Amino acid sequence: MAFKNLEHFINTLDQAGELVRIKRYVNPHLEIAEITDRVSKMPGGGKALLFENTGYDFPVLMNSMGSYKRMCLALGVAELDDIAREIEDLFKMLSKPKEGILDKLSMLPKLGQFASWMPKVVGGKGACQEVVMEQPDLSKLPVIQCWPKDGGPFITLPVIHTKDPHNGTRNVGMYRMQIFEKDLTGMHWHKHKVSAKHFNEYKALGKKMPVAVVLGGDPVYTYSATAPLPENVDEYMLAGFLRKKKVELVKCITQPELEVPADADFVIEGYVDPADPLIWEGPFGDHTGYYSLADWYPRFHVTAITHRKNAVYPATIVGVPPQEDAWIGKATERIFLAPIKMTLVPEIVDMEMPVEGVFHNLVISQIVKDYPGQAQKVMNAMWGAGQMMFNKILVVAGKDTPITDYKKLAQHVFKHLNPATDIYFSQGPMDVLDHSCSKMGFGGKMCIDGTTKFEEEIDERYHFPEAPKAIEVAAIQSVLPGITAINQDLLKYNIPCLILAVKKNKKGHIKTLNKQLFDLPALKGIKMLLYVEHTVDVTDLPSTLWRFCNNLDPKRDHFIEEKDSIESTGKVEALIGLDGTLKTKEWDNFQRDWPNIVVSDLPTIEKVDLIWNELNLGEFVASPSLKYRKQIYGDEAIVDI
Known part of the structure; x- marks a missing residue:
C-alpha cells in the first residue's frame, strides 16, 4: 500500500486504534523521549504518539513503527513474512529455465511490474516544497533531545541522500544529525557506510558534496533507508516494490543534482565541504543502550529547508531495548531472509535476532544440515554478507530446533555442544558503536555450533558428566x-x-x-x-x-x-x-573509554510522573530508567548524573 504522505499514515494508524494524540504541551527537550521510552516498553510496543503541542509550528510523531502491527501497516502487508515469500517467488521465477516462447511471454507482466516500481523524476515542484523558508533555520523545527548526556538535539529519522560523483548512483541512508547552529549539523557517517565512501570520493576530487535530508512522507522511505541493501541498489526501487507504486522524485531547489520524494514532509538541503575541519559530534544515547562516545565527523551546511503545508515532524528514540528500532529490525530480519537464502546460504530455514542482541550482537540461524562442517560454512557465508559482517555472536541450530523458543533452543544447543570444539572464534569488522572492542570498529566474533553433530565432528577425547539440577x-x-x-x-x-x-x-x-x-x-x-x-x-x-x-x-x-x-x-x-x-x-588493560548506560535524569522523570494523567496514555507507567539508575548509581535519588 502506498501512503500519499505521512498524514495519510497517521490517519491510518488512528483508524486502526494504533495512535494516541497528546494535546497537552510536552517539551521536545527530554520530555518527549521520556514519555516515548515508557510507551515503547509497554507490551507489544504500546501505541504511536502524536505530540500536537510542542511549542513549535509542527507536531511530532513518535513510535510510529514501534510494534509488529504498525510495522506491517507501514509496509502495507498483513504479515512481514508475506514480503519474504514474494521476494522468494520472484527469485524463483527469474532463475527458472525459459524453455519456450510461452515461458518468455509469461514473464512480461512481471517485467511490467518491475518497471512500475522504479523511481521516476517528475518536473516542477513537489508537495515537499510547498513552503520554502526564507532563511533556513533548524531551530524552527521541533528537533528533540533524547537523553540528558546527549551532545545536543539530534535529528533521529533523517533519510539522507547522496550520489557517487563519478557515476551518479544514488544512496539513501540513515545517520543521526546533531544540530550545532541554525544552519549547521554534524553528519555521522560511519566508515563502513556508502555515504562515507561518497564523501571520500568528493574529498579526492576537491569538490563540495551535495546532500539532501528528507523527513516524513510514506513511512516506507524511512524503512528503506535502514535496509541492508547491496551497494549501488537504489533504495527507492525497494520502496517502490514495498509500496507497489513508484516513488516520484523532484529536484532539490539549491542542490539540483539531487532528487527527493515529492511527498516528503520536510527537505533539508545542503552540502558537506571536505575541506572543512571536522566537528566534535556526540555523545548520543544509541541503539546499543549505551552512549556512543563523541568523535570527529563532517559538517553539514544547510542551504534550504522546505516543507509541506501541515507538515508533521517524525522522530524516534533509541536506547535500552526494546525501542521502536527493534521492530524495524524485525522487518529487516524477515524481509532479507529470502535474499540470504536464495543467494548466499541456501540451507538456511529461518533467522532470529533477539531484541536483547540489538541487531548485530546476537543472531540465531536455523539450517538444514546435510554434511559435517556445514555450520562453519554458514558462519563464513553470513559473516561475509553485507551488514552481517558486524555480527558478534552467531548461533547455528538445526532445522528441528525452535529458534524463537529460547528455552528449547538452549536445551538443544547445550545438549549437542562441546564448549572446547564447537565454538569458533574470529576477528573482523565490527559496528563502530560496539564499545567492547579493543580497537574501534574491529573486534572478536564467535559462532556457537548448536547443530546435531555428524560422527566426523565429534571429538571422542571429551566426556561431559550430567550437570547438577541445583548448586549451593x-x-x-x-x-x-x-x-x-x-x-x-x-x-x-x-x-x-x-x-x-x-x-x-x-x-x-x-x-x-x-x-x-x-x-x-x-x-x-x-x-x-x-x-x-x-x-x-x-x-x-x-x-x-x-x-x-x-x-x-x-x-x-x-x-x-x-x-x-x-x-x-x-x-x-x-x-x-x-x-x-x-x-x-x-x-x-582496556585503553578506550567505556560509555555509560542511557538513562533519563530525575527532574525529567519526575516531570513526566506529574503530567502522566493528562497524556491520555492510560494506567501509570514508571520510568524504565529507574531500574538502571539504581543498578549503576546505587541510589535512584541521585538528581544529576
Missing part, C-alpha cells in the same frame, strides 16, 4: 567472595550454564575465577559460565543478556578450561567462561 550458591560465594550473585535457574531446565555477577578487584580476575570454579566438584558437568558486572540483576534474564552481549569481545574475553575426567579414564572434561563484565584500564 552460598557455599560457592563463601569460597569465592568476589561473586555477588549467581543465577542457576537454567540448570533445572537441563541447560548446563550459570550466570555470575562479579565485582572485579584485580587483574585477570575473571580468568582466575573461571579456573577456580571449574575445579569445584559442585560444578561438574557445567559447560558454560557467563560473567557480568556486580551491578547487574542476574535474575532479570533479558536485561542480563543485553548487558552481556554489549560488553563481550568473544575472541578476547573467552577462557576454556580442560582437565582429565575422573569418571572416564583417558577422557577430558571442558568448560568455557565468557567475560561480559565492563572493561577498565586498571583491571583489564
Whole structure:
C-alpha cells in the first residue's frame, strides 16, 4: 500500500486504534523521549504518539513503527513474512529455465511490474516544497533531545541522500544529525557506510558534496533507508516494490543534482565541504543502550529547508531495548531472509535476532544440515554478507530446533555442544558503536555450533558428566567472595550454564575465577559460565543478556578450561567462561573509554510522573530508567548524573 504522505499514515494508524494524540504541551527537550521510552516498553510496543503541542509550528510523531502491527501497516502487508515469500517467488521465477516462447511471454507482466516500481523524476515542484523558508533555520523545527548526556538535539529519522560523483548512483541512508547552529549539523557517517565512501570520493576530487535530508512522507522511505541493501541498489526501487507504486522524485531547489520524494514532509538541503575541519559530534544515547562516545565527523551546511503545508515532524528514540528500532529490525530480519537464502546460504530455514542482541550482537540461524562442517560454512557465508559482517555472536541450530523458543533452543544447543570444539572464534569488522572492542570498529566474533553433530565432528577425547539440577550458591560465594550473585535457574531446565555477577578487584580476575570454579566438584558437568558486572540483576534474564552481549569481545574475553575426567579414564572434561563484565584500564588493560548506560535524569522523570494523567496514555507507567539508575548509581535519588 502506498501512503500519499505521512498524514495519510497517521490517519491510518488512528483508524486502526494504533495512535494516541497528546494535546497537552510536552517539551521536545527530554520530555518527549521520556514519555516515548515508557510507551515503547509497554507490551507489544504500546501505541504511536502524536505530540500536537510542542511549542513549535509542527507536531511530532513518535513510535510510529514501534510494534509488529504498525510495522506491517507501514509496509502495507498483513504479515512481514508475506514480503519474504514474494521476494522468494520472484527469485524463483527469474532463475527458472525459459524453455519456450510461452515461458518468455509469461514473464512480461512481471517485467511490467518491475518497471512500475522504479523511481521516476517528475518536473516542477513537489508537495515537499510547498513552503520554502526564507532563511533556513533548524531551530524552527521541533528537533528533540533524547537523553540528558546527549551532545545536543539530534535529528533521529533523517533519510539522507547522496550520489557517487563519478557515476551518479544514488544512496539513501540513515545517520543521526546533531544540530550545532541554525544552519549547521554534524553528519555521522560511519566508515563502513556508502555515504562515507561518497564523501571520500568528493574529498579526492576537491569538490563540495551535495546532500539532501528528507523527513516524513510514506513511512516506507524511512524503512528503506535502514535496509541492508547491496551497494549501488537504489533504495527507492525497494520502496517502490514495498509500496507497489513508484516513488516520484523532484529536484532539490539549491542542490539540483539531487532528487527527493515529492511527498516528503520536510527537505533539508545542503552540502558537506571536505575541506572543512571536522566537528566534535556526540555523545548520543544509541541503539546499543549505551552512549556512543563523541568523535570527529563532517559538517553539514544547510542551504534550504522546505516543507509541506501541515507538515508533521517524525522522530524516534533509541536506547535500552526494546525501542521502536527493534521492530524495524524485525522487518529487516524477515524481509532479507529470502535474499540470504536464495543467494548466499541456501540451507538456511529461518533467522532470529533477539531484541536483547540489538541487531548485530546476537543472531540465531536455523539450517538444514546435510554434511559435517556445514555450520562453519554458514558462519563464513553470513559473516561475509553485507551488514552481517558486524555480527558478534552467531548461533547455528538445526532445522528441528525452535529458534524463537529460547528455552528449547538452549536445551538443544547445550545438549549437542562441546564448549572446547564447537565454538569458533574470529576477528573482523565490527559496528563502530560496539564499545567492547579493543580497537574501534574491529573486534572478536564467535559462532556457537548448536547443530546435531555428524560422527566426523565429534571429538571422542571429551566426556561431559550430567550437570547438577541445583548448586549451593552460598557455599560457592563463601569460597569465592568476589561473586555477588549467581543465577542457576537454567540448570533445572537441563541447560548446563550459570550466570555470575562479579565485582572485579584485580587483574585477570575473571580468568582466575573461571579456573577456580571449574575445579569445584559442585560444578561438574557445567559447560558454560557467563560473567557480568556486580551491578547487574542476574535474575532479570533479558536485561542480563543485553548487558552481556554489549560488553563481550568473544575472541578476547573467552577462557576454556580442560582437565582429565575422573569418571572416564583417558577422557577430558571442558568448560568455557565468557567475560561480559565492563572493561577498565586498571583491571583489564582496556585503553578506550567505556560509555555509560542511557538513562533519563530525575527532574525529567519526575516531570513526566506529574503530567502522566493528562497524556491520555492510560494506567501509570514508571520510568524504565529507574531500574538502571539504581543498578549503576546505587541510589535512584541521585538528581544529576
